[in-house]
Amino acid sequence: MVLGFSEDFTSKIVLDSQLKGVPTSGLYVNSGVHPSINTENLLDFLPKTDLSFVNWSATKDYGAFLTSRNRDDIIAYDSKIYQSIQGFNLNQTPATETLYWVETNIESLRLKLFLEQVKDKVYADLALTKRLINNQYLYEDGDLPRTLENDYAAWVLEPKGSDFVSIRVNEISLQKDGTTPVNVYVINQNELIETITLAPDNGRLAFRDTDITFSGKGSFKIVIDSTDVLVGGATVDPLKFDGFVAYTASGTGNAPETADYTYNTFGNGLGINVTAFLDATNYIEENLSELGSCFRATFEYMVFQMFLHNSNNRSNRSQRIQMDDQLLMAELKNLQADTVVSRYHKEKKRAITAMRKTFDTQLNDHDGIQIKVGSV
Amino acid sequence: MNNLLSKPVGLDETIAVIQKDLYRELSLVWQGQIEGYGRVYKNPVNTGESVPDYYQTSKIVTPAWYNAKLDDYEDTYYDDNSAAVFCFLTQENDSTQDSQVYTSEVKIAFMVDLSKIYPTSSERQDSRAQRDVAEILRNYNFEKYNITGIERRVDFVFREYLTSSIRFNDMHPLHCFAMKIDLEYFLTDKC
Numbered sequence: 001m002v003l004g005f006s007e008d009f010t011s012k013i014v015l016d017s018q019l020k021g022v023p024t025s026g027l028y029v030n031s032g033v034h035p036s037i038n039t040e041n042l043l044d045f046l047p048k049t050d051l052s053f054v055n056w057s058a059t060k061d062y063g064a065f066l067t068s069r070n071r072d073d074i075i076a077y078d079s080k081i082y083q084s085i086q087g088f089n090l091n092q093t094p095a096t097e098t099l100y101w102v103e104t105n106i107e108s109l110r111l112k113l114f115l116e117q118v119k120d121k122v123y124a125d126l127a128l129t130k131r132l133i134n135n136q137y138l139y140e141d142g143d144l145p146r147t148l149e150n151d152y153a154a155w156v157l158e159p160k161g162s163d164f165v166s167i168r169v170n171e172i173s174l175q176k177d178g179t180t181p182v183n184v185y186v187i188n189q190n191e192l193i194e195t196i197t198l199a200p201d202n203g204r205l206a207f208r209d210t211d212i213t214f215s216g217k218g219s220f221k222i223v224i225d226s227t228d229v230l231v232g233g234a235t236v237d238p239l240k241f242d243g244f245v246a247y248t249a250s251g252t253g254n255a256p257e258t259a260d261y262t263y264n265t266f267g268n269g270l271g272i273n274v275t276a277f278l279d280a281t282n283y284i285e286e287n288l289s290e291l292g293s294c295f296r297a298t299f300e301y302m303v304f305q306m307f308l309h310n311s312n313n314r315s316n317r318s319q320r321i322q323m324d325d326q327l328l329m330a331e332l333k334n335l336q337a338d339t340v341v342s343r344y345h346k347e348k349k350r351a352i353t354a355m356r357k358t359f360d361t362q363l364n365d366h367d368g369i370q371i372k373v374g375s376v
Numbered sequence: 377m378n379n380l381l382s383k384p385v386g387l388d389e390t391i392a393v394i395q396k397d398l399y400r401e402l403s404l405v406w407q408g409q410i411e412g413y414g415r416v417y418k419n420p421v422n423t424g425e426s427v428p429d430y431y432q433t434s435k436i437v438t439p440a441w442y443n444a445k446l447d448d449y450e451d452t453y454y455d456d457n458s459a460a461v462f463c464f465l466t467q468e469n470d471s472t473q474d475s476q477v478y479t480s481e482v483k484i485a486f487m488v489d490l491s492k493i494y495p496t497s498s499e500r501q502d503s504r505a506q507r508d509v510a511e512i513l514r515n516y517n518f519e520k521y522n523i524t525g526i527e528r529r530v531d532f533v534f535r536e537y538l539t540s541s542i543r544f545n546d547m548h549p550l551h552c553f554a555m556k557i558d559l560e561y562f563l564t565d566k567c
Contacts, residue, residue, distance in 0.1 A: 048456055050492075315543040316455040323541065 006031040010040040016104035027292040033300040034340060036322055044318035045306050046110040053081060062089035081105055118299045125348055126355055138246055139271025141205055142175060142232035152251035152259050153226050153268040158219040159244050164283045166215035167244055171207035171273035175230045176200035182224055185256040189218040192257040203230050223256040229269025236265045244276050294351035301344035304331050378412040387480055390520055390561040391415050391464050397516040405508050406493035408459025413441045413452045416463045437537050439463060454544050459492035478561055483554040485533050491549035502551040509555055525556040
């Protein structure tokens, strides 16, 4: 894991290897924080539910649990609990395929999910998950018959100037006579990622829902075999979209993923509906040296919020000792002293400052009004 | 876990016998983990809260047992890591007629999660929990004590203690009750 959880010998529970492993960032979130934050206290405030998990199935395709956060991606096998740590996890035996599964226990899962909640708060605090374009349609309602040249025709989508942009294709259409389905190929860096079939609607614009998300390096292509389509007379301006570049292309070759593509600026009958957003995951994981302290302070703050509100309605000895309302209120309200809340705000401010210097300036959030308070 | 004293004497010895019987037999009829404690102490806690009239002291108290392994006191209120908790609440004044046999008013307090001890039942089985305890008390060592009554609700059972800090509403699935017994014990076997 990027963030680590330090052993503090306060609980008999043995945490799983994912939590116990040395964090790649070198950062232990529970070390160097308020002394009330220890493993036993955390486990006595986090949700306590008696859970049982379904047995592993060799025919089920599991996703990475911390990404999916789906209970189905945790299974029981040989009287032990395993957590899927990779997507496309099919027919990988939990006990032996350690690249796909990690043996865990319910306490480790509860801690890991809380850490994910902390991550989500950091994303929200720093406004790192920002929608750049919401449901933008890229199409032209054409009525000019045209035979597409070469072997393939494509829309090419490229994140603009940043690897932190994700592009999701919500809908897709093909304006073409007839109703015979055609194949649509989704390609990234000469690799065919997915093939879907799309049925035209007798020359009408008819969008079909899809769920294709591009993120990562390189351009992404949505490709069809060259065929007769209906187009308009407009040209495509590839630079008019925030967060990504979109243009059309035609390809020559034996297969869509290996064809040579030539870029152009006219329509090809394909229409798409696109949402582009900043995906902060990579950014945060690559810049933890700047954001690590913010993570730890947010973790500390959220733990104290949980102590104060007892949000999971726990009732036990640790809970009773820690739930001293006056002390917790002081830690969560007093911004003047060195409290949990003051550390949280200070680290958040530092992280935002660092982010402004390093994050893709083209994609920064400049919305809203900033008010600077000076001396009167 | 049954938290027993290793060398109980006097009142503690008699309580330990009942504690063993209760723990063993309840484990057969209740599901989930049970925490059993013997005689608990009224330990002061500085809270700054007002003093209740019924317990004239400058401090508020919680029921606590002395955990010799940790060299520290621990409160014996409900723990949601378990299904049920029970402990013995005693008074400060025990009486004797012959300086040999002493009589003590004791309450055996239970705090249970009914959904855990009776996982197959969706109804509130609070009376069933009380019946299970009463039957065990009637079946074992009944010559050492008399059952004198039963108390219900956490704020009534623990009325001599601070209960405001307990997150334990007497609503389903949680339930608190106490069996009241007059218990006889010997401090010494010398006649």
